[in-house]
Amino acid sequence: MPFAQPLEIQNPDFTKEVMAQIDQVIKQYAGIPGSLIPVLTACQEIVGYLPIELQDYLSRGLNIPGSTIYGVVTFYSFFTMVPRGRHTIKICMGTACYVRGSGEILNRIQAGIDLKVGDTTKDRRYSLEAVRCLGACGLAPVVVVDDKTHGGVTPDKILDILSRYE
Amino acid sequence: MSKLNAEDLKRIRENAKKAISLREGEAREYSKSTYRSELLLCSSTACRASGSLEVKDTLEKELARQGLQQEIRIVETGCNGFCAQGPVMVVQPEGIFYQKLTAKDIPDLVEEHFLKGCPVERLFYKEPVSAEAIPRMHDIPFFANQHLIVLRNRGVINPESIDEYIAREGYTGLCKALLEMTPGEIIEQVKISGLRGRGGAGFPTGLKWEFAAKAAGDIRYVLCNADEGDPGAFMDRSVLEADPHAVLEGMIIAAKAVGAQKGYIYCRAEYPLALLRLDIAINKAREYGLLGEDILGSGFGFDLEVYQGAGAFVCGEETALMQSIEGKRGMPRPRPPFPANQGLWKKPTVLNNVETYANVAQIIQNGGEWYASIGTETSKGTKVFALTGAVRNIGLVEVPMGTTLRTIIFDIGGGIPKKRSFKAVQLGGPSGGCVPEAFIDTPVDYESIAKVGAIMGSGGMIVMDDKTCMVDMARFFMEFIQDESCGKCTPCREGTRRMLQILEKITHGHGEPGDIRMLEELSAFVKDSALCGLGQTGPNPVLSTLQYFRDEYEAHIYEKRCPAKRCPALxxxxxxxxxxxxxxxxxxxxxxxxxxxxxxxxxxxxxxxxxxxxxxxxxxxxxxxx
CATH class of the missing domain: 3.30.70.20 (Alpha-Beta Plaits)
Known part of the structure; x- marks a missing residue:
């Protein structure tokens, strides 16, 4: 029964501090109907991703079936079950950005730093996501790195922009 | 601060009005403002990305260096609307419009304009054809041709200040609704106004409220759909960033009309600034007692919460949105029962879009007939469009219903850049269709747009020039629909996948005779049998491009040629x-x-x-x- 083991032993990402924060979130939301998505959002902010062992832990804490949690995690694109890099690159694939060449920017990243959509580089420096319209169409094409929005990006500029994020 | 009553609100309004009078264009000599000039600097998502925060820091430093900080005030406003020219700033009371500012321009600007009194021409807007500089905002065609109701506070108030919203007659409609009107009278006024849902489907708002008000049960909910997901649409984000209180006020009035005690705003996680400003607005409104128990001493109580979406397009569908708030997978369910009878937690629920709510307070304040006097026979009021794509003046546009597409694209939008020609305009995103040049004089109202094969939709308006391949465009939207299909019903899950495969085959140069017929058959089938709006409207981009640009499909299939030269395989x-x-x-x-x-x-x-x-x-x- 691997799930019966404490999370700290199963996965080194779960340090004592992380566990304390997760328990705090569970305490805050347990028993409130409809609180699963806010709990998952909070946990992903703490840990960076939602591995299956964490889902099992939440299932016990919130008294929600593990299958329901897994169903929700896999349904929403915001949630991820694999670790993310230190910097998340989001390329807008909305219509306005697409028409203005975001596909070419994507190709350049894939060729330049060997990173595919949905993946993380081996050194966990970058994760790459192709996302839905970010609503900044006036600046198309748009690339968001972490919380910073870069507008009017061209294939030539993109690798230079990324190199600023260590 | 203790809770307010109607008198307190009036007092706050009088004081705040003095403080913002310069911005409303009142001459300096008469203004009671303690400042000489106000600098309205746009700090929406788009302008921030273009560097408006750096501009602000430099402005502050320069004004202080020149000793002008007591005379000139910088105000961070919400979206000004002219996004592509960002960062933009308006100097009041003169109304001088500066665009594409950088931190480097600021020392010169402060010295020339604010010290010497000579506005800096090189930072003015230039008319694209004649290159003539236009100094004043209201003379720029992009602004001059708009009619602002929903966006009336854009670029004028600081969205994080409730007092400035109140100064602009904010919460006047609420006072009237709570203290002078019965729920029936509120619904009656909304019905008279002719307001229809701005999320795209266009269902009459008053009727929706009436159904919910009549539904059995003592607990009711009012929800706001801010899960704006259509690619190319950013109206709701801009409204929430520029004027969050207008949405709150509309929701509280709706709550009184249907007898709800609790509401949620379902907002996309992709809009961090909108979420932040909503949060500030709600806290301020609570502090003033405009949310919570016994609002304005009327005995009526209502409270609101923001619910953050987790990235699923289908959650913009009403039943899916409610499932998501309940903490489940956001999958639609068949209707009836309609949400007005059984919505969130199986209680009667009213769900409207951000823009719909932003209209409500002014309808109550000025009366339904005032609103109904704007627009066309069947579509009343104004509509906000997000104008993007191959057009000069990218940005946010509000026009009366019935304005023609030509006016929006060529007069306000400034036409097509780079000497290219207009090919089509896409309305309604993945649920909508393309309108070709032959129908560019179509007026925008729900019925006329539907007649030419598109939909009003939520307001995304993407202009396409002759370098856009319509088959590739159809493929792009189908890929989007396919990706966002929740997988619950077979026609949408499997049908859209098959359609995407055919479109990919065609754009990759492997199209065969019979493909077009198969696309048409599948489209009809998916439209008829899908469970929710996502699938039922998903084939629209394919059908409308087939209707108007069939020759492009044929060129791809039979001649292995892409006329617009966008499909690399051809x-x-x-x-x-x-x-x-x-x-x-x-x-x-x-x-x-x-x-x-x-x-x-x-x-x-x-x-x-x-x-x-x-x-x-x-x-x-x-x-x-x-």
Missing amino acids: IDFVVDPEKCSRCGICFKNCPVNAIEWKKKEPAWIDKAKCIQCLSCITNCPVDAIH
Whole structure:
């Protein structure tokens, strides 16, 4: 029964501090109907991703079936079950950005730093996501790195922009 | 601060009015403002990305250096609307409009304009054809041709200040609704106004409220749909960032009308600034007692919560949105029962879009008949559009219903840049369709737009020039629908996948006779049998491009040719030496050095190195590459 083991032993990402924060979130939301998505959002902010062992832990804490949690995690694109890099690159694939060449920017990243959509580089420096319209169409094409929005990006500029994020 | 009553609200309004009078264009001599000038600097998502925060920091430093900080005030406003020219700033009371500011421009600007009194012409808006500089905001055609109701506070108030909203007659409608009107009278006024749902479907708002008010049960909910997901649409984000209180006020009035005690705003996680400003607005409203128990001493109580979406387009569908708030997978369910009878937690629920709510307070304040006097026979009021794509003046546009597409795209939008020609305009995103040039004089109202094969939709308006491939566009939208299909019903899950496969086959050069017929058959089938709006409208982009641009499909399938030169598999990447003007632009733009070129000689593409990125074709001024 691997799930019966404490999370700290199963996965080194779960340090004592992380566990304390997760328990705090569970305490805050347990028993409130409809609180699963806010709990998952909070946990992903703490840990960076939602591995299956964490889902099992939440299932016990919130008294929600593990299958329901897994169903929700896999349904929403915001949630991820694999670790993310230190910097998340989001390329807008909305219509306005697409028409203005975001596909070419994507190709350049894939060729330049060997990173595919949905993946993380081996050194966990970058994760790459192709996302839905970010609503900044006036600046198309748009690339968001972490919380910073870069507008009017061209294939030539993109690798230079990324190199600023260590 | 203790809770307010109607008198307190009036007092706050009187004081705040003095403070913002310069901004409303009142002459300096009469204004009670303690400042000489106000600088309205846009700090929405788009302008921030273009550097408005750096501009603000430098402005503060420069004003202090010149000793002007007591005379001139910087105000961070919500979206001004002219996004592509950002960062933008308006100087009041003169109404001078500065665009594309950078931190470098600021020292010069402060010295010339604020110290010497000479506005800086090089930072003015330039008329795109004549290159004439236009100093004043209200003379710029982009602004002059708009009619603002929903966006009336844009670029005027600080969205994080409730007092400034109140100064602009904010919460007047709420006072009237709570203290002078019965729920029935509120619904009656909304019905008279003719307001229809701005999320796209256009259901009469008053009727929706009436159903919910009549439904059995003592607990009711009011929800706001801020899960704006259509690619190319950013109206709701801008409203929430520029004027969050207008949405709150509309929701509280709706709550009184249907007898709800609790509401949620379901907002996308992709809109961090909108979420932040909503949060500030709600806390301020609570502090003033405009949310919570016994609002304005009327005995009526209502409270609101923001619910953050987790990235699923289908959650914009009403039943899916409610499932998501309940903490489940956001999958739609069949209707009836309609949400007005059984919505969130199986209780009667009213769900409207951000823009719909933003209209409500003014309808109550000025009366339904005032609103109904604007617009057309069947579509009343104004509509906000997010104008993007191949158009000069990208930004947010509010026009009365019945304005023609030509006015929006050419008069307000300034036409098509780069000497290219207009091909079509896409309305309604993945649920909508394209309107070709032949129908560009169509007025925007729900019925006329539907007649030409598109939908009003939530307000995304993407202009396409002659370099857009309509088959590729249809493929793009189908890929989006396919990706966002929740998988619950078979027609949408499987049908859209098959349609995408056919479209990919065609754009990759493997199209066969019979493909078009198959697309039409599948479209009809998915439209008829899908469970929710996502699937039922998903085939629209395919159907409308087939209707107007069938020849492009045929060229792809039978001649293996992409007329717009956007599908790499159908392009040879050969330079025509006769046509080539020997300018070398392709050579300079090629990212992988696959083009050989010398002065006075035609270019040549090395296909072994070429990655088919299309940058040469996009930039060629004489269309010499095929």
